[in-house]
Amino acid sequence: MPRPTKEEFFTILTGVHDPEIPAVNVVEMGMVRNVEFSGGAVHVEITPTYSGCPAMKIIEDDIIAALRSAGYNNTFVTTVYSPAWTTEWLNDSAKEKLKAYGIAPPRKISDEVILLLPTIQETVPCPFCESSETEVRSDFGSTACKSLHYCNHCRQPFEHLKEI
Amino acid sequence: MSIDFHTQKLLAAFLLRLGDDRLVLGHRLSEWCGHAPVLEEDIALTNIALDEIGQASAFLHLAGEVEGGGRSADDLAYFREATQFTNVQLVEQPNRDFASTMARQFLFDAHSYFLLEILQKSAHERLAGIAAKGFKEARYHLRHSKEWMLRLGDGTAESHRRLQSALDDLWPFTRELFAFDETERALTDLGIIPELENIEKKWNELVLSVLAAATLAVPANSGHVASGSRTGRHSEYLGHMLAEMQILARSFPGVKW
Secondary structure, three states: OOOOOHHHHHHHHOOOEOOOOOOOEOOOOOOEEEEEEEOOEEEEEEOOOOOOOOOHHHHHHHHHHHHHHOOOOOEEEEEOOOOOOOHHHOOHHHHHHHHHHOEEOOOOOOOOOOOOOOOOOOOOOOOOOOOOOEEEEEOOOOOOOEEEEEEOOOOOEEEEEOOO | OOOOHHHHHHHHHHHHHHHHHHHHHHHHHHOOOOOOOOHHHHHHHHHHHHHHHHHHHHHHHHHHHHHOOOOOHHHHHHOOOHHHOOOOHHHHOOOOOHHHHHHHHHHHHHHHHHHHHHHOOOOOHHHHHHHHHHHHHHHHHHHHHHHHHHHHHOOOHHHHHHHHHHHHHHHHHOHHHHOOOHHHHHHHHOOOOOOOOHHHHHHHHHHHHHHHHOOOOOOOOOOOOOOOHHHOOOOOHHHHHHHHHHHHHHHOOOOOO
16 A cells, blocks of 8 residues: 555544634645554644633544545644744735635735834724724624724624734 | 653642633633623633633543543542632622723733733643643633723723722732732743743733723722632632533433434
8 A cells, every 4th residue: 555645634633624714724724734654553742722722622533534535544743832833834825715715815924013102003904894993892703813804884893813 | 742741740739720720710701601691702702611611621621630540530530529620719709890890800911911922832732732732712801801991990980999899809809810820830940841930921921011091090009919729729709600510411321412
């Protein structure tokens, strides 16, 4: 039996969806950092979006289940912190999926200096009507990685995957 | 990097300090869950709590590994006594009101921001990795707490009074944030962590500028200054807090779900 390739494993793992944002999978979210096959076992390295992301255990279980379905019964998942997860890893396809799901995707990170007074923020465009007449309601939303916004144009609240 | 036994002990102690600060603060913030004045802040405080606890978990896990005694992050969090905790006394102070919680958070966030910014350059790869990740999160924490300092300080007469009072109470706990001892100095001399002395100056600059913008008075540096927490001396609050935090794990040792 031919030795499975790294690409094959990554493809299997594209079937594991983010438990909080099912429109995207853990591979395109940049959470799967490496997969190795050695000693008859699959070794997967994952990284959390935010240090305390409570979904990591579920993601770990889902990864093990997905690999078991593909015929691999020995899987070890480790969490790594370096390099730190960044929204820069999301490609355009992932960003489109987020927008279609109603989450404003992360923008390109600029050298915004947060220590300036007052805080300067460029508005996030509404994922529903594309207007820039939006405001931040909170830098913290329903999950660690999202912030809460409101669109004054179409009058809907929406979430945004924070640039980090 | 491979390090000798003595250095291992120093590094484990340093990592424990970083972890304990965030574990205790994270727990304090979690106490707000369901009780914050507005829903958005309930979510903000608990999200920040998660970040702190996540960072704590990473630091404690690494501390346990470096220590080499087989202690996991859970062992360190749930099965140590108050006198074995090495967090600064600032973070164990009770939440009291929202102003007090924000003051405590801002004073800590300013410290955490500059500390993690410099620790991400540590020669110890895994410490640097955790610090780099924590630094990104600290930016959002600092932005949030700084905004509340401005909003409450330069707010109504009541919000100003409450925040000034909280600041006066918490100021004596800030000296400890910069009480670097032989642990930090030795690690710096060994080239494992960068020089930390500059952090105090940056903290002062930022904090004083925010207080000025928030129309708050800088508390006088008089009276008792908290000390000794890095070697296990704590205020009476920590024991009570740990009793709540640890009771489940201690009641059912080894339980897994």
